[in-house]
Each structure stands twice: as C-alpha cells, then as structure tokens.
Amino acid sequence: MSDLESRIRSSFDRQSMMHTLGACIDWVARGKVVITAPILPTVLQQHGAGHAGLAFSIGDSAAGYAALTLMPEGAEVMTVEMKINLLSPAIGDRLVAEGRVVRSGRRITVVAADVWAEAEGGRKQVAMLQGTMIPV
Amino acid sequence: MSDLESRIRSSFDRQSMMHTLGACIDWVARGKVVITAPILPTVLQQHGAGHAGLAFSIGDSAAGYAALTLMPEGAEVMTVEMKINLLSPAIGDRLVAEGRVVRSGRRITVVAADVWAEAEGGRKQVAMLQGTMIPV
Amino acid sequence: MSDLESRIRSSFDRQSMMHTLGACIDWVARGKVVITAPILPTVLQQHGAGHAGLAFSIGDSAAGYAALTLMPEGAEVMTVEMKINLLSPAIGDRLVAEGRVVRSGRRITVVAADVWAEAEGGRKQVAMLQGTMIPV
Amino acid sequence: MSDLESRIRSSFDRQSMMHTLGACIDWVARGKVVITAPILPTVLQQHGAGHAGLAFSIGDSAAGYAALTLMPEGAEVMTVEMKINLLSPAIGDRLVAEGRVVRSGRRITVVAADVWAEAEGGRKQVAMLQGTMIPV
Numbered sequence: 001m002s003d004l005e006s007r008i009r010s011s012f013d014r015q016s017m018m019h020t021l022g023a024c025i026d027w028v029a030r031g032k033v034v035i036t037a038p039i040l041p042t043v044l045q046q047h048g049a050g051h052a053g054l055a056f057s058i059g060d061s062a063a064g065y066a067a068l069t070l071m072p073e074g075a076e077v078m079t080v081e082m083k084i085n086l087l088s089p090a091i092g093d094r095l096v097a098e099g100r101v102v103r104s105g106r107r108i109t110v111v112a113a114d115v116w117a118e119a120e121g122g123r124k125q126v127a128m129l130q131g132t133m134i135p136v
Numbered sequence: 137m138s139d140l141e142s143r144i145r146s147s148f149d150r151q152s153m154m155h156t157l158g159a160c161i162d163w164v165a166r167g168k169v170v171i172t173a174p175i176l177p178t179v180l181q182q183h184g185a186g187h188a189g190l191a192f193s194i195g196d197s198a199a200g201y202a203a204l205t206l207m208p209e210g211a212e213v214m215t216v217e218m219k220i221n222l223l224s225p226a227i228g229d230r231l232v233a234e235g236r237v238v239r240s241g242r243r244i245t246v247v248a249a250d251v252w253a254e255a256e257g258g259r260k261q262v263a264m265l266q267g268t269m270i271p272v
Numbered sequence: 273m274s275d276l277e278s279r280i281r282s283s284f285d286r287q288s289m290m291h292t293l294g295a296c297i298d299w300v301a302r303g304k305v306v307i308t309a310p311i312l313p314t315v316l317q318q319h320g321a322g323h324a325g326l327a328f329s330i331g332d333s334a335a336g337y338a339a340l341t342l343m344p345e346g347a348e349v350m351t352v353e354m355k356i357n358l359l360s361p362a363i364g365d366r367l368v369a370e371g372r373v374v375r376s377g378r379r380i381t382v383v384a385a386d387v388w389a390e391a392e393g394g395r396k397q398v399a400m401l402q403g404t405m406i407p408v
Numbered sequence: 409m410s411d412l413e414s415r416i417r418s419s420f421d422r423q424s425m426m427h428t429l430g431a432c433i434d435w436v437a438r439g440k441v442v443i444t445a446p447i448l449p450t451v452l453q454q455h456g457a458g459h460a461g462l463a464f465s466i467g468d469s470a471a472g473y474a475a476l477t478l479m480p481e482g483a484e485v486m487t488v489e490m491k492i493n494l495l496s497p498a499i500g501d502r503l504v505a506e507g508r509v510v511r512s513g514r515r516i517t518v519v520a521a522d523v524w525a526e527a528e529g530g531r532k533q534v535a536m537l538q539g540t541m542i543p544v
Contacts, residue, residue: 017187051153053193083219087511223375239359289459323425329461355491
C-alpha cells in the first residue's frame with residue numbers, strides 16, 4: 001500500500017459514519033477515490049430503496065478523499081458545499097461511488113462523484129454530485 | 137395527532153435510515169417539518185464532528201416531508217436534487233433540521249432546510265439546503 | 273453616500289455585463305445588496321419571459337456584492353459556485369434581486385439571493401440562489 | 409440541416425438573450441448541443457473577465473437544448489434548477505459551452521454542461537454546470 005493510500009485509509013477509518021453505513025474504500029489513486037457500501041436494511045427510505053443520504057454520504061466522502069489525494073501531507077479536507085442529482089432509485093446489492101478532482105487549486109478544490117447501484121444483472125447510475133472542498 | 141401528522145410519521149417510520157441515525161420527527165405543520173437527530177459516536181467524520189451525510193440526511197428528509205404535507209393524500213415524495221452548503225462543523229448534542237416549502241407546484245415542489253447544532257450553550261447553524269421534490 | 277456604498281458602486285460600474293442588462297444598484301447595507309434590472313426585449317428566452325441568465329446574473333452580482341460589504345477594503349470578490357432554483361417565469365416590468373450574506377468566514381462567504389418579478393399588480397418570486405464567494 | 413437541428417435553431421433564434429450575448433449554436437446532436445459566444449467588451453465582470461452570468465447563460469441554454477433534442481416534437485424546455493462551479497476566470501476570445509443529457513426521464517431530464525474559454529494558445533475549462541430540465 002502506498003503512503004498516499006494509507007493516509008487516505010487512516011482518515012477514512014476515523015469516520016464512524018462510514019463504519020455505520022458499512023462503507024469501504026475500494027480504490028485510491030491521485031485525484032480519484034472509489035468507496036462502496038452495501039444497501040443494508042438499515043439505510044433505506046420509505047419505499048425500500050437506499051436513502052438519498054446514503055448515496056450522498058459515500059459520494060461526498062469519495063469526492064473529499066479524491067481532493068485529499070492532491071493536498072500536501074498533513075492536510076485534512078472539509079466539504080464547503082455539495083449538490084446531488086438523483087437519477088434512479090438506489091436498488092441493488094451495493095452502491096459504488098467514484099469521486100474525482102475536476103480542478104485542484106491552492107484555496108479550493110472542485111470535485112465530482114458518480115454513484116452506481118450494482119446488482120447481479122449489472123449496474124445503473126443512481127446519483128451524480130458536484131461540489132467544493134477546502135483543506136483544513 | 138392530525139391526519140396530516142400521522143401520515144407523515146407513518147412514512148418516516150418506514151425510513152430505516154432515520155432509525156439508524158436516531159432521528160425523530162419533532163414538529164409537523166402544513167409546509168414545514170422539523171426533524172432532530174443526536175450527534176451519536178456512530179455518525180462522525182474524521183475530526184469528531186457530525187458527518188456532512190448526517191446533516192444532509194435529516195435536512196433532506198425534513199424538506200421532503202415538508203413538501204409531502206402539501207401533496208394530495210396517498211402521494212409519496214422523492215428528491216430530484218438537493219444542494220447543501222456547510223456553514224460550521226456539526227458539534228454539539230444534537231442536530232435540528234427545519235424543512236420548508238418555498239414553492240409548491242403541480243409537478244415539482246421547491247424546498248429549503250436549515251440545520252442547527254444544539255448544545256447547552258445555545259445553537260449554531262451548520263448547514264443550509266435548497267432542492268427540488270416530486271410526487272411519486 | 274457612505275464609503276461602503278461608493279466602493280460597491282465603483283466595482284459595479286466596472287461590470288459591463290450589468291450595463292448590458294440595464295441593471296442598477298438599488299440599495300447597499302452591510303451584508304445586503306439589492307440590484308434591479310428591467311425585463312428588456314433584449315434579455316428574453318424563447319417564450320418571451322426573462323432568460324434564466326438574467327435572474328442568475330443579477331442574483332449572483334447582488335449576492336457577491338453583499339459578500340463584499342463584509343470584506344476588508346481593497347478586496348474584490350469572486351463566485352466559487354452558485355445554484356439557482358427557478359420558481360416562476362420572469363414576467364413583468366423588472367426584476368429585483370436581494371442578495372445577502374448567510375455566513376461570513378475568513379476564507380469563504382456563504383450567500384443567498386431572492387429574485388422577484390415586479391409588475392403593476394405586485395411582485396412574485398421568480399428565483400432563489402445559494403452560493404459561495406471568496407475574496408480575491 | 410436535420411429536422412431536429414432546425415427545431416432547436418428555431419427555438420434558439422427566439423431567445424433574444426442569446427443575440428444580446430452574441431451566442432451561436434455550433435453543433436446539435438441527439439442529447440448534445442454546443443453553443444459559443446465571444447467574450448465581448450459588453451459582458452465582463454469588474455476584473456475584465458467574462459461575467460459568471462455569461463458562462464451560466466450559454467451553459468444553461470446548451471444544457472436545455474440538449475434536453476430538448478430528446479423530447480417529443482412540439483415540446484419546449486424549461487430550467488428547473490442549475491448549479492454552476494466556476495473553475496477559472498473566463499479570459500480569451502470566446503466561450504464554448506457543451507451541454508449534454510445525463511438522464512432523460514418522462515417527467516424530468518438531468519443535464520450537465522462544460523464551458524471552455526478559447527484563445528489562440530488553446531482552451532481552458534472555466535465552468536461546469538449540473539441541473540434539471542422539464543418539458544413545457
């Protein structure tokens with residue numbers, strides 16, 4: 001495991017929300033982080049699909065950690081704002097959130113994330129996020 | 137309890153995500169719903185404050201149920217999109233999300249929510265949300 | 273005219289886009305700026321209402337100048353991101369955009385704006401904006 | 409010129425705002441529309457770069473017309489909401505806005521747009537937009 005990846009994983013492990021959602025870091029590269037989470041019976045909305053807050057939480061964390069991969073060592077990252085468009089109900093076995101850096105600046109980092117629902121038959125995009133991160 | 141309130145509470149009770157976050161409906165009126173959630177050790181980000189996903193989840197649900205109060209009986213509500221600006225770290229005993237309807241239309245409802253962190257000394261706004269709901 | 277107001281008006285006067293739209297500064301106070309613009313035949317969308325870009329442009333400028341009123345002298349302001357929800361078609365004589373500061377921080381300022389269409393019979397809200405400004 | 413393209417161009421020609429900004433339709437395909445606009449002396453912000461309202465206006469129109477390409481004949485399109493992140497100052501000869509459909513539904517269409525500033529030396533992305541359109 002690279003230094004970069006262990007730095008990201010160490011921060012992620014301190015996010016108790018990620019444990020509560022059953023989320024894991026799947027992949028770390030410079031400017032890109034993938035987080036997955038099962039669609040557990042404990043994270044649903046009233047129709048039995050995954051709650052918008054689930055897609056948001058892992059999308060936001062994937063985007064934030066993507067930003068962190070391009071920040072200096074020792075930095076941490078904070079969400080300034082995030083917008084999510086929901087494309088389809090989050091139905092399936094698990095969600096996969098792919099966060100990426102769109103523009104990395106000295107003061108702010110613009111990020112995006114796509115969230116997919118995976119089931120045996122394939123995968124379908126359920127959400128897209130666009131937001132702003134700052135180092136803290 | 138009014139018919140309106142029991143309709144909202146019955147939908148809310150089917151959202152397992154709200155149970156997982158320890159969230160409760162605090163207040164229901166036409167066009168306005170308040171949801172509270174403790175800042176539990178299970179919903180934190182890496183610095184020990186409440187995760188952005190917590191403020192988002194209860195803000196989104198409060199805004200969605202505010203929209204539902206103005207929809208015909210039998211309708212359910214779905215989030216089309218939601219944007220959150222984070223104003224301060226979510227530090228304190230609990231979060232209070234006040235959702236309200238800004239414009240109620242036949243096809244779409246524009247909503248907003250403010251989220252506050254409460255502690256013994258008072259309360260501080262931690263997030264503001266603006267989004268779109270549709271009936272389903 | 274106060275120093276604050278003349279500072280804002282001087283910056284506004286350098287925005288040629290505001291002249292092109294026929295926009296004027298109507299009111300300046302600490303944390304709040306009002307900009308108006310006629311709904312000219314030159315700024316319409318395909319149905320004859322004011323273009324979304326008109327409401328956005330004056331809402332964004334009102335919010336940005338509201339942020340500037342709380343920044344140190346000599347600072348200028350730049351939009352990081354802005355989200356607009358359109359509530360009604362922009363029909364009437366003129367638009368009025370009321371920009372305000374929601375949270376003023378050292379590094380970023382969170383702002384909001386409401387945009388109204390005015391006609392003889394009264395006024396109707398046509399847009400609401402929520403965004404982020406930084407000093408430059 | 410295809411029926412689709414002439415339908416889009418005919419609607420575009422009725423948007424007087426596009427004429428005021430000097431904007432042209434550059435390209436039309438199913439689910440994708442490109443609009444360009446010169447960075448005229450009449451559309452600047454206070455530092456001499458293109459106003460955020462310029463990037464927003466052509467990005468919003470490109471995204472809206474991309475949505476319209478997938479709607480039934482006779483439909484027109486309206487913006488429900490749009491969020492813009494500004495990545496760089498709009499400096500150069502002209503802006504190019506590439507609008508695309510992300511998800512086309514019966515009731516709502518999710519869209520996105522990237523806006524680039526072009527100069528002799530090349531091009532640089534200045535904005536990214538994500539929003540929602542409905543047929544009217």
